[in-house]
Amino acid sequence: MTTEQESLAPPSPFHGNVRPILNEVMHAIDRLLETDEPTTIDLAGLPFGPGELEHLEAALGTGELSAKLDALGTSRIRETAYPGVWWLEHRNAFDEVVGRYLEITRTPEILSSQDADIIAGRARLEDQFE
Amino acid sequence: MDLLEFAKGPALQVAAYILVAGSIWRLIGILLLKEKPDYSEPRQSAGLLAALKVIYTRSFTAAPFKAATLYPKMLAYVMHIGLFATVFLFVPHIMFFEGFLGIEWPGLPNNIIYLLGVAAVVASFALLVRRLTSPVLKLISNFDDYFSWFVTVLPLITGLMIPVRMGLRYETILAIHILSVALLMIWLPFGKLGHTFLVFVTRGTTGMVFERRGAKT
Amino acid sequence: MKRTPTVGEVLRAKGVSRRGFLKYCATTASILALPPSMIPRIAEAIENARRPSVIWLSFQECTGCTESLTRSASPTVEGLIFDTISLDYHHTLQAAAGDQAEAARHAAMVENDGGYLVLVDGSIPTGNPGFSTIAGISNVDMLKETVAGAAAVVAIGSCAAFGGIPGANPNPTGAVSVMDLVTDKPVINVPGCPPIPTVMTAVLAHFLTFGAIPDLDKHGRPMTFFGTTIHDRCYRRPFYEQGKFANTFDDEGAKAGWCLYKLGCKGPTTYNACATAKWNSGTSFPIEAGHPCLGCSEPNFWDAGGFYEPLSTGNFDSGEKLAGAAVAGVALGAVAAAAGRRRQAKFTKEG
Structure with missing residues (x-):
């Protein structure tokens, strides 16, 4: 690595904005266990310095389950190394991130099949018999 | 013009004129007074050194009074050091001075300034309580004492409110803070707060007179 | 007045699934800076919202605001919103020119009387009316004529909101802001030089979703973004x-x-x-x-x-x-x- 690259590299990803979020996640887990109340944290509304979002993602790690959704662009829904803590990343048709969320829940709602889609699907299935 | 522009502009400007004119007025007015004729033989020649010596030594209590004045002295030290640090070592303030002096100096981290500021406010209130509860102090206190206390503590409190915010918008509370400083600047030369600069004149004079008479300083 | 389709209908016609719609609502909540707990309400409101007609007027401006909006690099979220509004007049973006353009503006005003949104970028000169004109109409006249039947006015950018650079000292054209001239309609200020693209679209999305203007601060700015x-x-x-x-x-x-x-x-x-x-x-x-x-x-x-x-x-x-x-x-x-x-x-x- 050249010295120029070194000086251009972000000096340190730690501006202290990651710890409070991890703390909030921990409290959200407590709420989920005690009262079954899920929590969604919109990461777009929180301040992040260069590298801090990656630091948060690394701190949460990767768990057992991950899913890909194809609707209005790709979305990734992935359980972190901490069960019950889900990392959701919505992308648009141009593959740009349009939303990032932490959901502290048993199953993110968006994974469930929706009634409107089930009804429309059943109608399509019925068409097969004609 | 909004409140902040008014505070940073005309209010601060007029306050600065009054502070400068008033301070020089009082200093010149005192320094040009005729010296009282002293017909006694001088014990020793009283020079500037004697003045400087007393300016320094009077910062500490003479031994016989130490025990009796420990509590108020301690509070006064906390208050004065806190005030000095918040005014001159808070980085945004240093930027303010740099704006017209053209020089800057190192400051302290904000958290330390907040701590010193709170200590100064607490000490100020403790001193006020003492003034109001001691019969002697109460008797010799006049409007000047209370008003001087008020205009000194007000900028400290409004300044400490800026990080806390208390539901007010930053620019509003900042404007109130600057206006409270303007009030302090306007009052400073005329009341007992004149000791900010006159303390050196009075101590120096005392030092020279005592030296001339051969008194222990 | 023709019946405009609801946003839900528009999206379903495009083959968007319910999951996709929920995702759309989540990102809308995100750009509206609303808490995620509001997503179900947003979903319900958007489902039944109808496309509002929008007329965009450009006065003493540099087109930076339009650049910011159209060059915003996440066109799909904004694109969806613009699919769900009907941008009927924008003299920089529209293909029509001259009389045809003005005819489009008048048609939109008549058809949506009392319900359309007027977006303004640029300040308005009050000195010589010839300082800035469109199709021979002075900016003041065009603003007053267009705003008369509007539901609300959105001042896009610092020029429209506060006078901006044209209004800066010594203000040679006597430039004023939209709220200086429009006093009988709600004015939403979205200042910035230029404003953040998602904030512009979010204000439209809010109007679309809730049919009302958002909470404003003392300078007429939406609290969600300028709070x-x-x-x-x-x-x-x-x-x-x-x-x-x-x-x-x-x-x-x-x-x-x-x-x-x-x-x-x-x-x-x-x-x-x-x-x-x-x-x-x-x-x-x-x-x-x-x-x-x-x-x-x-x-x-x-x-x-x-x-x-x-x-x-x-x-x-x-x-x-x-x-x-x-x-x-x-x-x-x-x-x-x-x-x-x-x-x-x-x-x-x-x-």
């Missing part, structure tokens, strides 16, 4: 509290990404969403790029002191007046001393 300062949401804020500042643009502090307060950052007095919404598809915002905030979303930011003057600098107009005050002090002191000497003389004589 907190840049300073309060800045990732460099911890450095401010620690007293770590960049002193120049190329010192160690600047390289380490320390606080830019000393370099004139207006973050503490600037209300905007840059620190979290960020620019260029979420890449960064000015402070993250190492430049202090100019305060472009605040009224009269152009005339509010130097961009590189620290915020706490006082506005002293000259040192000469201060020197004058010192001279006055000397004179007053001399008079006081003379009076004192007379008193002293009297005292010593009597004594």
Whole structure:
């Protein structure tokens, strides 16, 4: 690595904005266990310095389950190394991130099949018999 | 013009004129007074050194009074050091001075300034309580004492409110803070707060007179 | 008046599944800066919302606001919103010109009387009406005519919201803001030079979703985006509290990404969403790029002191007046001393 690259590299990803979020996640887990109340944290509304979002993602790690959704662009829904803590990343048709969320829940709602889609699907299935 | 522009502009400007004119007025007015004729033989020649010596030594209590004045002295030290640090070592303030002096100096981290500021406010209130509860102090206190206390503590409190915010918008509370400083600047030369600069004149004079008479300083 | 389809119908016609719709609602909540718990309500409202007609008027402006909106790098979310509004007049973007363009504007006004939105970028000259005209119509006349049947007016950018650069000292054209001229309709200010694209679309999305204008601050700005300062949401804020500042643009502090307060950052007095919404598809915002905030979303930011003057600098107009005050002090002191000497003389004589 050249010295120029070194000086251009972000000096340190730690501006202290990651710890409070991890703390909030921990409290959200407590709420989920005690009262079954899920929590969604919109990461777009929180301040992040260069590298801090990656630091948060690394701190949460990767768990057992991950899913890909194809609707209005790709979305990734992935359980972190901490069960019950889900990392959701919505992308648009141009593959740009349009939303990032932490959901502290048993199953993110968006994974469930929706009634409107089930009804429309059943109608399509019925068409097969004609 | 909004409140902040008014505070940073005309209010601060007029306050600065009054502070400068008033301070020089009082200093010149005192320094040009005729010296009282002293017909006694001088014990020793009283020079500037004697003045400087007393300016320094009077910062500490003479031994016989130490025990009796420990509590108020301690509070006064906390208050004065806190005030000095918040005014001159808070980085945004240093930027303010740099704006017209053209020089800057190192400051302290904000958290330390907040701590010193709170200590100064607490000490100020403790001193006020003492003034109001001691019969002697109460008797010799006049409007000047209370008003001087008020205009000194007000900028400290409004300044400490800026990080806390208390539901007010930053620019509003900042404007109130600057206006409270303007009030302090306007009052400073005329009341007992004149000791900010006159303390050196009075101590120096005392030092020279005592030296001339051969008194222990 | 023809029946306009609901947003739900528009999306379903495009083959968007319910899952996709929920995703759309989640991202809408995100750009509206609403808590995720609001998503079900947003879903219900958007499902039944109808496309509002929008007329965009450009006056004394640089087209930077339109550039910001159309070059925003996440076109799909915004695109969806624009699919769900009907942009009936925008003289920079539309293909029609001259009489046809003006005819389109009139048609939209008649068809949606009382229900359309007027978006304005640029300030309006009140001096010579010839300073700025469109199709031979002065800006003042066009604004008044178009606003008459509008549901609300959105002032896009600092020029339309506060007068901006055309209105800066010495203001040669007598430029004024939209709210200076429009007093009988709700005016939403979306200032910024330019405004953040998602904030512009979010205001439209809010109107679309709830059929009402959002909560506004004292400068007419939506509280959701202009409710907190840049300073309060800045990732460099911890450095401010620690007293770590960049002193120049190329010192160690600047390289380490320390606080830019000393370099004139207006973050503490600037209300905007840059620190979290960020620019260029979420890449960064000015402070993250190492430049202090100019305060472009605040009224009269152009005339509010130097961009590189620290915020706490006082506005002293000259040192000469201060020197004058010192001279006055000397004179007053001399008079006081003379009076004192007379008193002293009297005292010593009597004594």
